[in-house]
Amino acid sequence: MTAPRATYEVDGAAIRTIRMARGIQIADLARTARITRSYLSRLETGVRRQMRPPTYTALRTALGIQADDEQLLAPRDTDTE
DSSP states (O other): OOOOOOOOOOOOHHHHHHHHTTTTHHHHHHHTTTTTHHHHHHHHHHSSEOOOOOHHHHHHHHHHTTTOTTOOOOOOOOOOO
């Protein structure tokens, strides 16, 4: 059994793209996800890249993204040199 993730590394550009495609204002999404507008802005611009699981779940839910969908996560480094 693996331990749950301590944090999720997110792709801020993906968050912004999905939010805008759904026509959601940044303040409205922040309120729905129960995070601050400035925190969401820092995520979208890449200033912050890490989210704790409960916050990540709330953001994903507010955007209407299924639990098994990883489109908000930053691409994983697949370089295995």
